[in-house]
Amino acid sequence: MNKISSNAITKNVYFFQAGIGILANTSLLVFHIFTIHQIRRPRPTDMLTCQLAFVHIVMLLTTLDISSADTFKFLGFPNELKCKVLLYMSRVSRSFSISTTCLLSIVQVITISPSSCFLSGFKHKLTKHVTIALFCFWSLNLCSNSNRIIHTVAHSNGTNLFSVSKYCSLTSMNSTIMVIFVTLSLFQNVFFVGMMLLCSMYMVIFLCSHQRKSEYLRSISIFPRNSPAKRATRTVLVLVSFFVIMYCVDITISSFSAVLRKHEPMVLDFHTLVGNIYATVSPFVLISSDKRIADILRKVIHMCQTFQELIK
Incomplete structure (x- = not known):
């Protein structure tokens, strides 16, 4: 009874977390797609935000599917195929989440860099560079995670299986192939996380410098607004x-x-929940900081209030 109760609670937490995350990411995706369609020259960050929201939707959906024993049962998909497809999509989306977040930090560093810095030379063709980088990241992630298709199996009575979810496992692979994929994955993650840390240091320096300038302007009775940059x-x-x-x-x-x-x-349940926290929280951070979304929400609220007054 305790095990059944624990599984029911875990399943409810999965659905609650995934539901909030999918709703928030979908709202963010729809807004930025509309923005890109309406604006002749959208910001490079709009493209990256679209990609990030889409990838996080896929990540949350695949996690939800992997966690459910009844997924695809009504379609008659074999468990083996289900595990291969879902784990591959889940791994690719997680890898792309890392690379997109890294690229977002790099783009912001280029955007705020002064004209004297060599990075300012990328500003004029930043949208083109972002498009090329996204294409390269998609190709890299699709290839570097291809081993998941070959070595993913449904749970069985066999030995030498490494559990990656409640219903799917990885079989043992050739040592040389394993070293190649592990090295590639490790280098990829270390590179992206390292770039994020370097960009974070640069942004902290920028904010400190901006703060000192703001304090100086206040001392001479000039009160600047919080700049978009x-x-x-x-x-x-x-x-x-x-x-x-x-x-x-x-x-x-x-x-x-x-x-x-x-x-x-x-351990697997806790790992899954922790792995999805970023995908769930990140859209709220982006939505709360975007003045364009806030303006749209204010207009919607004003329209609703006006409509209520007309009805009365």
Whole structure:
């Protein structure tokens, strides 16, 4: 009875977390798609936000599907195919979440860099560079995670299986192939996280410098408004810092699971929930800091109030 109750609670938490995250990311995606369609020259960050929201929707949906034993049963999909497709999509979306967040921090650094800095040379063709980078990241992530398609299986009575979810496992692979994929994945993650940390240091320096200038302007009775560059930099800095913290927690749990090398439901459940926190929280950070969304919400509220007054 306790096990059934625990599974029911875990399932409800999955659905609650995924539901909030999917709703928030969908709202963010729809707004930025509308913005890109309406504006002749959208910001490079609008493209990245679209990608990030889309990837997080896929991540949350695949996690929800993997966690449910009845997923795709009505379609008659075999468990083996289900595990291969869902785990591959989940892994690709998580990898792309890292690379997109990293690219978002790089774009913000380029945007705020002064004209004297060599990075300012990328500003004029930033949208083109972002498009090329996204294409390269998609190609890299699709290829670097291809081993999941081959070595993912549904749970069975076989040995030498490493559990990655409640219903799916990874089989043992050739040592040379394993070293290649592990090295590629490790280098990829270290590179992206390292770039995020470097960009974060630059943004902190920018904010400190901006703060000193603001204090000087206040001392001569000039009160500048909070600049869009400063507000956007703070948003990206919060986003990157939160990602790095959650990534470190995720790596710690993954290492613990790798040491156990067996199916531990509690560890896997906690790992899944922690792994989805960034995908759930990040859209709220981006929505709350975007004045355009706030303006639209104010207009909607005003229209609703006007409509209520007309009815009365």
